[in-house]
Amino acid sequence: MNGYRFTLHRFFAVLMKEMIQMRRDRMTLGLLIGIPVMQLFIFGYAINMVPRHLATVVSVADPGPFSDSIVAALNNSSYFDIVKATNSPAEARRMLARGDASFAVEIPVNFSRDLIRGAKPNLLVEADATDPAAGSYALAAIPNLAVTAMRDDLVGPLAPLAAKPAAFNVVVHNLYNPENITQYNIVPGLLGVILTLTMVLATAIALTRERERGTYENLLAMPTRPVEIMVGKITPNIFVGAFQAMLILLLARFVFHVPFIGSLSLLAATSALFITALLGVGYTISTVARNQMQAMQMTFFFLLPSIMLSGFIFPFRGMPGWAQWIGEVLPITHFLRIVRGILLKGNGTFEVWPEVWPMILFLFAAGTVAITRFRRTLD
Amino acid sequence: MNYAINVKGLTKRFGKKVAVNNVDIAVPEGEVWGFLGPNGSGKTTTIRMLCGLLKADAGEGTCLGYDFRTQSEEIKRETGYMTQKFSFWEDLSIRENLEFVARVYGLPKKRKLVDDTLEKLGLVSRQKQLAGELSGGWKQRMALAACMLHSPRLLLLDEPTAGVDPKARRDFWTEIHKLSGAGITVLVSTHYMDEAERCDQIVFISYGDKVAQGPVMKIIEDSGLITFTIEGERARALADELRGKPGVEFVAFFGAMLHVSGYDRALLEATLAPYRGDPALTISETHPSLEDVFIQLQDRAARGAS
Numbered sequence: 202m203n204g205y206r207f208t209l210h211r212f213f214a215v216l217m218k219e220m221i222q223m224r225r226d227r228m229t230l231g232l233l234i235g236i237p238v239m240q241l242f243i244f245g246y247a248i249n250m251v252p253r254h255l256a257t258v259v260s261v262a263d264p265g266p267f268s269d270s271i272v273a274a275l276n277n278s279s280y281f282d283i284v285k286a287t288n289s290p291a292e293a294r295r296m297l298a299r300g301d302a303s304f305a306v307e308i309p310v311n312f313s314r315d316l317i318r319g320a321k322p323n324l325l326v327e328a329d330a331t332d333p334a335a336g337s338y339a340l341a342a343i344p345n346l347a348v349t350a351m352r353d354d355l356v357g358p359l360a361p362l363a364a365k366p367a368a369f370n371v372v373v374h375n376l377y378n379p380e381n382i383t384q385y386n387i388v389p390g391l392l393g394v395i396l397t398l399t400m401v402l403a404t405a406i407a408l409t410r411e412r413e414r415g416t417y418e419n420l421l422a423m424p425t426r427p428v429e430i431m432v433g434k435i436t437p438n439i440f441v442g443a444f445q446a447m448l449i450l451l452l453a454r455f456v457f458h459v460p461f462i463g464s465l466s467l468l469a470a471t472s473a474l475f476i477t478a479l480l481g482v483g484y485t486i487s488t489v490a491r492n493q494m495q496a497m498q499m500t501f502f503f504l505l506p507s508i509m510l511s512g513f514i515f516p517f518r519g520m521p522g523w524a525q526w527i528g529e530v531l532p533i534t535h536f537l538r539i540v541r542g543i544l545l546k547g548n549g550t551f552e553v554w555p556e557v558w559p560m561i562l563f564l565f566a567a568g569t570v571a572i573t574r575f576r577r578t579l580d
Numbered sequence: 581m582n583y584a585i586n587v588k589g590l591t592k593r594f595g596k597k598v599a600v601n602n603v604d605i606a607v608p609e610g611e612v613w614g615f616l617g618p619n620g621s622g623k624t625t626t627i628r629m630l631c632g633l634l635k636a637d638a639g640e641g642t643c644l645g646y647d648f649r650t651q652s653e654e655i656k657r658e659t660g661y662m663t664q665k666f667s668f669w670e671d672l673s674i675r676e677n678l679e680f681v682a683r684v685y686g687l688p689k690k691r692k693l694v695d696d697t698l699e700k701l702g703l704v705s706r707q708k709q710l711a712g713e714l715s716g717g718w719k720q721r722m723a724l725a726a727c728m729l730h731s732p733r734l735l736l737l738d739e740p741t742a743g744v745d746p747k748a749r750r751d752f753w754t755e756i757h758k759l760s761g762a763g764i765t766v767l768v769s770t771h772y773m774d775e776a777e778r779c780d781q782i783v784f785i786s787y788g789d790k791v792a793q794g795p796v797m798k799i800i801e802d803s804g805l806i807t808f809t810i811e812g813e814r815a816r817a818l819a820d821e822l823r824g825k826p827g828v829e830f831v832a833f834f835g836a837m838l839h840v841s842g843y844d845r846a847l848l849e850a851t852l853a854p855y856r857g858d859p860a861l862t863i864s865e866t867h868p869s870l871e872d873v874f875i876q877l878q879d880r881a882a883r884g885a886s
């Protein structure tokens with residue numbers, strides 16, 4: 202079938218045309234570069250930043266050396282700022298309700314006595330759960346802080362108490378305990394998600410735009426072949442994608458301090474493959490969509506599973522089998538494993554290969570569908 | 581005789597609607613043929629089928645010796661098709677559009693070719709302007725130049741002079757006749773009668789059917805139409821009066837003049853007789869113009885269709 206034949210000068214003609222058009226479309230070009238930076242900052246920080254200096258009120262119903270040590274330890278840690286110390290639990294709760302404090306730490310009556318008796322008193326922590334994720338790191342830190350704080354107090358006859366894991370219980374109310382997501386996981390994941398969004402969208406409108414502007418008829422009336430048009434339209438976007446990836450990785454390295462253990466050239470090569478696969482999807486969409494609105498909807502139809510079923514949000518192995526199957530088809534699933542593998546574990550070509558060939562397969566499938574679906578007439 | 585276009589039984593349906601119905605066209609090499617018909621009659625659809633942009637539902641034949649149904653790629657390489665609606669890239673400059681075309685066809689000495697074309701167009705000083713910023717007429721002229729860049733053997737022009745000023749229109753037709761002298765075949769759709777009269781032959785379609793074909797004079801003769809002109813101050817007022825009278829097929833204005841046409845000379849004479857006495861009116865027989873014939877063809881087709 203001559204749809205697959207390829208002539209260099211016609212490919213070059215399309216390529217030049219696309220580059221000029223891209224250069225002229227400042228708005229889109231700006232978005233292509235601006236969006237990833239913005240998203241990375243917004244999501245990178247929103248999802249990962251460990252909140253510190255959270256306003257905290259302590260109510261001490263049992264003053265003494267133990268409670269002093271605990272309060273001092275809380276204050277010394279960067280997680281908490283003690284905004285008020287009171288002896289009324291009711292007032293502490295009021296501050297929590299008004300939002301003047303995110304935490305209320307209550308040291309109950311007879312705390313010291315019970316502690317010394319070995320009766321394991323409760324250290325009550327109330328957290329403002331309206332923003333549940335905000336305090337999770339801080340909450341996780343409390344038990345250790347308290348134990349360390351009191352090591353100095355529990356000496357002499359009390360020393361045996363210090364040796365135990367904890368001489369008291371930390372009771373947390375409204376504790377929201379999310380998965381322990383670290384930015385090391387999220388930032389590489391964002392690379393995949395951002396590329397998926399921008400690359401698919403950029404090519405999804407490639408042909409629909411020609412169709413809507415009436416230039417499609419001219420393109421078809423000339424002897425340009427489907428594969429020449431496709432490669433000519435995809436190639437400039439590969440560079441845009443490469444630029445985006447570079448930008449994101451630079452930010453990941455220097456702003457989010459993600460470790461870069463593995464080979465950068467391997468990362469570049471696999472990213473290029475991933476980008477090309479995405480452009481293939483976008484182009485396939487543009488051969489099917491009748492107008493830009495449809496192209497947009499199909500893009501989101503592809504984007505949602507890429508976010509949900511790829512292991513970006515939910516742990517991949519925790520999903521039901523059928524969802525994993527869908528995930529395995531998507532290039533982003535493999536790309537996420539590759540990026541995390543290379544950056545965090547230092548994986549090499551050998552370890553990465555099992556994730557590479559599914560992407561190659563996907564690319565060829567998408568390309569074939571695109572060429573076959575390409576309408577060579579206006580019917 | 582060698583035919584640049586030779587197709588038979590060309591048919592195209594959109595859903596239930598038949599846009600082109602069993603049309604035969606045979607254009608000898610080097611001739612200029614006009615393609616006429618009212619809006620929506622199927623001109624654009626026919627031209628698109630000829631260059632492979634639409635799949636014909638029925639019909640067979642050749643374009644430039646290639647099977648028009650299976651060898652559209654070969655046809656495209658040697659055909660220049662100018663679309664009715666401007667279809668060049670508005671966000672490319674005039675020069676960039678021409679360069680794109682030159683690259684697609686792999687033309688040698690691209691730079692000089694584009695330079696010469698711009699020169700001929702008179703657009704050298706505006707070559708960097710975006711095509712979208714051109715006025716309607718200039719867009720047409722640019723499109724025409726672009727579709728002739730690769731020296732095609734066949735030109736399919738869909739209303740190339742719509743919105744073009746009279747001087748440029750005359751230049752265009754001079755160019756067309758020069759090309760035809762050099763052996764290039766041209767099929768051009770138009771709504772202008774003066775342009776139709778410059779063609780070797782005319783194909784007239786209506787509601788997808790070919791209703792007339794031939795050189796202008798023959799079409800006029802074949803129509804069997806008899807036309808009288810009425811001149812004078814009161815002539816305009818007579819139009820409504822005469823419409824529908826016995827023997828009068830239709831009445832049309834040509835400036836201050838009235839054309840009254842029909843098929844039956846006796847009836848027509850009888851109808852006009854009472855006005856002959858009026859000293860303010862001059863009534864005389866004339867050759868029907870092409871426009872008279874077209875209006876009649878269109879009327880008849882409309883009546884047939886309804």
Ligand SMILES: Nc1ncnc2c1ncn2[C@@H]1O[C@H](COP(=O)(O)OP(=O)(O)OP(=O)(O)O)[C@@H](O)[C@H]1O
Pocket residue numbers: 594599617618619620621622623624625626664
């Ligand atoms: N893509 C299409 N889908 C459905 N109907 C169509 C399509 N293209 C054309 N038609 C119909 O086919 C008929 C012929 O249209 P065409 O454009 O060929 O007319 P035309 O002779 O070029 O008219 P004009 O003088 O206005 O340019 C019209 O009734 C039109 O509505």
Ligand SMILES: [Mg+2]
Pocket residue numbers: 623624625664738
């Ligand atoms: Mg038309």
